[in-house]
Amino acid sequence: MAHELCLVEPTVTTPQLSLSRMLRAEDGYRCSRRIWSSFSVAELDRFNSQLLLAVAVPETAEAISFFRALLNRPARIPTLAVVPGESSEELLRTTSEVADDFMFWPIREQELHQRVKRLLGISRPDLEAAKRALIGELGLAQVIGSAPAFLEVLANLSRMGPSDAPVLISGETGTGKEVCARAIHVLSRRRQGPFIPVDCGAIPEHLAESELFGHSRGAFTDAHRDHKGLVSLADGGTLFLDEIDTLSLSTQAKFLRFIQESTYRPVGAEQFCRANVRVIAATNRLLEQSVRDRQFRNDLYFRLNVLRLLLPPLRERRGDIEVLARHFLEKLGSQEAAVRKSLSPAALRRLEAYDWPGNVRELSNVMQRAIVLSTGAQILPCHIALSTGDPPDECSSSNFRSARSEAIAAFERRYVREILHKHHGNITHAARDAGQDRRAFGRLAKKYKTDPGA
Numbered sequence: 001m002a003h004e005l006c007l008v009e010p011t012v013t014t015p016q017l018s019l020s021r022m023l024r025a026e027d028g029y030r031c032s033r034r035i036w037s038s039f040s041v042a043e044l045d046r047f048n049s050q051l052l053l054a055v056a057v058p059e060t061a062e063a064i065s066f067f068r069a070l071l072n073r074p075a076r077i078p079t080l081a082v083v084p085g086e087s088s089e090e091l092l093r094t095t096s097e098v099a100d101d102f103m104f105w106p107i108r109e110q111e112l113h114q115r116v117k118r119l120l121g122i123s124r125p126d127l128e129a130a131k132r133a134l135i136g137e138l139g140l141a142q143v144i145g146s147a148p149a150f151l152e153v154l155a156n157l158s159r160m161g162p163s164d165a166p167v168l169i170s171g172e173t174g175t176g177k178e179v180c181a182r183a184i185h186v187l188s189r190r191r192q193g194p195f196i197p198v199d200c201g202a203i204p205e206h207l208a209e210s211e212l213f214g215h216s217r218g219a220f221t222d223a224h225r226d227h228k229g230l231v232s233l234a235d236g237g238t239l240f241l242d243e244i245d246t247l248s249l250s251t252q253a254k255f256l257r258f259i260q261e262s263t264y265r266p267v268g269a270e271q272f273c274r275a276n277v278r279v280i281a282a283t284n285r286l287l288e289q290s291v292r293d294r295q296f297r298n299d300l301y302f303r304l305n306v307l308r309l310l311l312p313p314l315r316e317r318r319g320d321i322e323v324l325a326r327h328f329l330e331k332l333g334s335q336e337a338a339v340r341k342s343l344s345p346a347a348l349r350r351l352e353a354y355d356w357p358g359n360v361r362e363l364s365n366v367m368q369r370a371i372v373l374s375t376g377a378q379i380l381p382c383h384i385a386l387s388t389g390d391p392p393d394e395c396s397s398s399n400f401r402s403a404r405s406e407a408i409a410a411f412e413r414r415y416v417r418e419i420l421h422k423h424h425g426n427i428t429h430a431a432r433d434a435g436q437d438r439r440a441f442g443r444l445a446k447k448y449k450t451d452p453g454a
Helices: 041-046 061-072 089-098 109-121 124-139 148-160 177-186 205-213 249-261 287-292 298-304 319-336 345-352 359-373 400-422 427-434 438-447
Strands: 003-009 029-035 051-055 079-084 101-105 167-170 195-199 238-242 278-283 307-310
Touching (some): 003 109, 041 061, 051 061, 051 109, 079 089, 079 109, 101 109, 124 148, 124 177, 148 177, 148 307, 167 177, 177 195, 177 238, 177 278, 205 249, 249 298, 319 345, 319 359, 345 359, 400 427, 400 438, 427 438
Parallel strands (some): 003 051, 051 079, 167 278, 167 307, 195 238, 238 278
16 A cells, blocks of 8 residues: 655656656655645645655745644644755754654665655654654754764753853864854854844943843933843843953943843843843853953853863864865855865865864865865866965966976975974974975975964
């Protein structure tokens, strides 16, 4: 007996995208296909279906509206959602609430069959377990990496999500602190509430209290009406304070009281307000040193430092450089280029040899620039512009001799710089280690304008 499936897809589908081609009658499936533009939650009652397949690829406004409607009127049958590999936070949040399982596009036919069979045969308690797993996977979908240090971060994210305790995220600039904060929010019980990011470093000191806690009408000259602060907007959800170390000591004191009592008083108001907010704070500085320097309150530090997440810099997880580079190539390439582009082995080696002071954010910018500047279907070393002071290798050469000269020059430049760095700029020791005459080695260092003290 064939299994009845209700399949909802975009108006236009390609042969590769259509799930009905993967779930054939000879495999025991019968699909009732509908399109988003003419489908509603009420129509579910008309189908005697055992499984709802909702395809939101490419992401459609109709799919998001449908998932929202399912929140108020849950489907009586299991739901399998197919979402883009790069989905908006709104789509991920609504999908995590209504779907019993999900798959990121592109999908494999064998895996699709396994997911469908599992959903057709599982009981309601198992559905709840599947939903919990779905929320977890969606929360971590945008957090990419497989290096051991980063896998530990992922494990901690999964543990921290369900808690309501404050989280303090530390890491260099560009390591993905806000991405991790959003993942914690999606993994929490507050995922239906707002996620309010605050760039503390961008708020002028004299406006910080008003921005955070709001103000009442007449509190100051330009206060013509009551104004809700960011704390109020985050009620029921998560407040993410990036660069929290930039807040003044007086603002820190007021925020400490809010964390302790969940109450605050808007500027100029006579009464206190209450807000149910989970606080996640982030800093790219050593906050313990700021406490010792009396630039950050130690009592606020201890209040925030309940759950601590330390993000490793990209140079300590070099194995993830290729994974992230190809991820950005796929994500940004679809936005910037009409032709699908690949990364040459030489370009990848150039990426992996760099220390990435700007971390993941810098890598994303470098890949976007390379996609825009490359004219062919392959990204070459010359398209990888790094902040090293060294010009990238030329993309092409007029003949074999000049190509060989350029390759030798590039090798000599890197070799001299690295061996001088190893010997702390000592020409004599570096020349001896290289097996070169000191004078000849010195000429090489001068030729490539290498600073011996670098």
